[in-house]
Amino acid sequence: MAISILIVIGMLGLIAIRFPIGLALGVSGFVGVWILLGLDTAVYALQTGPVEALSSATLSVLPLFILMGLVSVRIGFSTSLFSAANAFVGHRRGGLAIASVMSCAGFGAVCGSSLATVATMAKVAVPEMLRFNYSPKLAAGSIAAGGTLGILIPPSLPMIVYAVLTENSIGQLFAAGFLPGIIATGLYMAAVSIWMRFSPEMGPVGARTSWSDRFRALSRIWGVLAIFTVVMGGILLGLFSPTEGAAVGSAAAIALGALQRRLTVEGLIDCVLDTIRVCGMILFVVAGASIFDYFMQASQMGPKLADFFMGLDISPFWVMAIIIAVLILFGMFLDTMAILFILTPVIYPIVIGLGYDPIWFGIIMIMLVEIGLITPPIGINIFVVAKVVPEVSTWGAFQGVTPFIIADIVRIALFLIFPGLVLFLPGLLQ
Numbered sequence: 149m150a151i152s153i154l155i156v157i158g159m160l161g162l163i164a165i166r167f168p169i170g171l172a173l174g175v176s177g178f179v180g181v182w183i184l185l186g187l188d189t190a191v192y193a194l195q196t197g198p199v200e201a202l203s204s205a206t207l208s209v210l211p212l213f214i215l216m217g218l219v220s221v222r223i224g225f226s227t228s229l230f231s232a233a234n235a236f237v238g239h240r241r242g243g244l245a246i247a248s249v250m251s252c253a254g255f256g257a258v259c260g261s262s263l264a265t266v267a268t269m270a271k272v273a274v275p276e277m278l279r280f281n282y283s284p285k286l287a288a289g290s291i292a293a294g295g296t297l298g299i300l301i302p303p304s305l306p307m308i309v310y311a312v313l314t315e316n317s318i319g320q321l322f323a324a325g326f327l328p329g330i331i332a333t334g335l336y337m338a339a340v341s342i343w344m345r346f347s348p349e350m351g352p353v354g355a356r357t358s359w360s361d362r363f364r365a366l367s368r369i370w371g372v373l374a375i376f377t378v379v380m381g382g383i384l385l386g387l388f389s390p391t392e393g394a395a396v397g398s399a400a401a402i403a404l405g406a407l408q409r410r411l412t413v414e415g416l417i418d419c420v421l422d423t424i425r426v427c428g429m430i431l432f433v434v435a436g437a438s439i440f441d442y443f444m445q446a447s448q449m450g451p452k453l454a455d456f457f458m459g460l461d462i463s464p465f466w467v468m469a470i471i472i473a474v475l476i477l478f479g480m481f482l483d484t485m486a487i488l489f490i491l492t493p494v495i496y497p498i499v500i501g502l503g504y505d506p507i508w509f510g511i512i513m514i515m516l517v518e519i520g521l522i523t524p525p526i527g528i529n530i531f532v533v534a535k536v537v538p539e540v541s542t543w544g545a546f547q548g549v550t551p552f553i554i555a556d557i558v559r560i561a562l563f564l565i566f567p568g569l570v571l572f573l574p575g576l577l578q
Contacts, residue, residue: 149447149449149452151180151183151184151447152180152443152447155176155177155179155180155183155443155447156176156494158176158179159172159175159176159490160490162175162176163486168432169433169436169489170432170434170435170436170437171432171436172436173433173436173437173439173490174435174436174440175436176440176443177439177440177441177443177444178190178194178443180440180443180446181439181442181443181446184443184446184447189446193439193443197439198434198435198436198438198439200438201434201437201441202434202438204312206308206311206312206318206391207312207431207434209308209318209390209394210308210427210430210431211424211427212391212395212397212398213308213394213397213398214261214305214426215398215401215419215420215423216258216303216379216397216398216401217258217259217261218264218419218422218423219401219405219411219416219419220258220259220375220401221264221268222405222410222411222418223401223404223405223408223410223411224410225255225258225369225371225372226251226255226269226271227272228365228369228371228372229250229254229255229372230248230251230269230272230273230276231368232251232362232366232368232369233246233247233250233251233254234247234354234357235357235361235362235365235366236357237250238354238355238357239353239354239355239356239357240353240354241344241348241352241353242286242341242343242350242351243351243353243354244276244277244280244282244287244351245277245286245287245289245290245340245351246290246337246340247273248273248277248287248290248291248294249290249293249294249297249333249337250333250337251269251272251273251294252265252266252269252294252295252297252298253294253301253329253333254369254372255268255269255372256295256298256299256329257301257302257303257329257372257376257380258303258372258375258397259298261298261305262295262296262298262484262518262521262529263295263528263529264298265295265298266291266295266298266529266532266533266536267532267536269295270291270532270533270536270537271536271537273287273290273291274287274288274291274533274536274540275537277290278537280352280354281352282351282352283347283349283350283351283548284540284541284544284545284548285350285544285545285547285548286340286343286351286548287537287540287548288530288534288537288540288544288548288549289545289547289548289549289550289551289552290336290340290548290552291533292521292522292529292532292548292549292552293336293522293529293549293553293555294336295521295529295532296518296519296522297333297336299484299514299517300325300328300329300332300515300518301325301326301329301333302321302325302326302380303379303380303393303394303397304321304322304325304514305430306484306485306488306514306517307321307322307325307510307514308390309430309485309489310488310492310513310514311510312434313437313488313489313493314496314506316506316510317507318390319383319384319390319577320507320574320577321511321574322380322383322384322390323384323573323574323576323577324507324508324510324511324570324571324573324574325511325514326380326573327569327570327572327573328515328559328563328569331562331569332515332555332556332559335555335556335558335559336555338555339551339552339554339555340551342551343551374400374404375397375401375404378396378400379393379394379397379400380393382396384573430485433486433489436489437489437493440493441493444493444494449494451497451501453494453497453498454497454500454501454502455501457498457501457502458501458502464502464503464504467498467502468502468504468564471495471498472512472516472560474491474495475487475491475495475513475516475517475520476516476520476523478490478491478520479517479519479521479523480520480523480524480525480527481520482520483528484517484520484521487517487520488513495513496509505567507570507571507574508563508567508570508571511563512563512570515556515559515560516560518556519553519556522549522552522553523549523553524546527546527549530545533545
């Protein structure tokens with residue numbers, strides 16, 4: 149166990165000095181196996197681990213969903229979603245911020261990436277809010293927090309990674325994330341409304357839109373609704389697998405972009421090249437994690453930690469409280485994928501040993517990781533907003549997400565007390 153802890157600390161040290169995450173995982177895993185089982189076994193792990201991991205058919209869903217998200221960005225779904233949401237709630241105090249949260253949720257449903265959602269919606273919504281004299285804090289906070297919905301509302305890349313690492317059903321995880329995603333969106337909208345009651349000057353009232361203009365705005369987002377309904381409906385009803393659903397969604401997004409003349413051949417090529425780059429990054433981490441997984445199995449660190457916690461004279465609730473604190477702490481310093489690859493092999497055996505449902509914990513883990521995207525000192529979404537919109541300061545953006553962090557705490561407590569909110573839809577699919 150002492151060797152295992154030193155190897156993990158060494159791996160975190162490599163990441164701290166800016167080693168690529170995949171390389172840090174691979175090197176640490178190789179050294180750990182070498183120390184525990186000898187050089188021959190370490191070389192065997194190096195030879196077979198990446199091949200076995202990258203041969204998983206489950207991973208084929210990644211490039212297809214990434215391509216669907218990138219094409220959705222290219223053909224302007226973000227602008228249409230914001231316009232539609234603004235038409236319905238823009239006349240309320242803080243309405244543009246509420247519309248930003250709603251459009252982030254909708255865009256995240258076809259994008260699957262928090263950073264892509266934040267970067268895209270910041271360009272669309274923040275300048276509009278500033279033009280109507282909204283507080284920069286409110287503008288930045290609503291986008292940075294709303295962007296976290298991109299990895300909770302399915303399809304979600306972190307859900308796919310969690311499913312691959314823990315050998316759980318992607319379809320079950322997608323179903324489990326649907327209701328929490330709606331609740332999270334509602335709590336964020338409520339956070340804006342409550343904030344406006346105490347500081348009404350931060351979100352001035354806008355002009356009311358006529359019902360004819362509202363229906364006209366809705367007609368522009370039929371493509372988003374159609375793609376989401378076909379992909380998620382088909383997966384949840386068992387009409388096709390997640391991989392087939394991703395293929396259908398990608399093809400539908402490309403066809404829609406071509407029909408609307410928003411996607412050129414050059415644009416499609418750019419989307420494909422960006423997909424290759426993103427997939428290359430993720431799959432390199434998968435390869436490194438496969439070697440690290442050999443080390444975790446050799447050290448038996450996960451089962452030993454599970455036995456240790458189960459041997460303590462404390463309830464499973466307090467063990468889960470410790471896990472929550474660890475995930476939030478790591479979320480302040482590492483990105484989503486890094487946390488999933490590093491902590492899942494360690495924490496997952498503890499959670500299962502304590503009798504918690506793996507699908508429920510997957511959603512809780514992703515929600516905790518997303519909180520880290522907007523918490524100091526390294527809230528990645530905050531820095532993305534500040535970079536995309538220079539008028540918004542980093543400190544002001546951190547202040548702006550405070551009400552949304554409170555909403556996140558309420559949400560986590562809600563799902564801890566009522567796990568059925570997460571497991572209701574997956575239960576219907578069994």
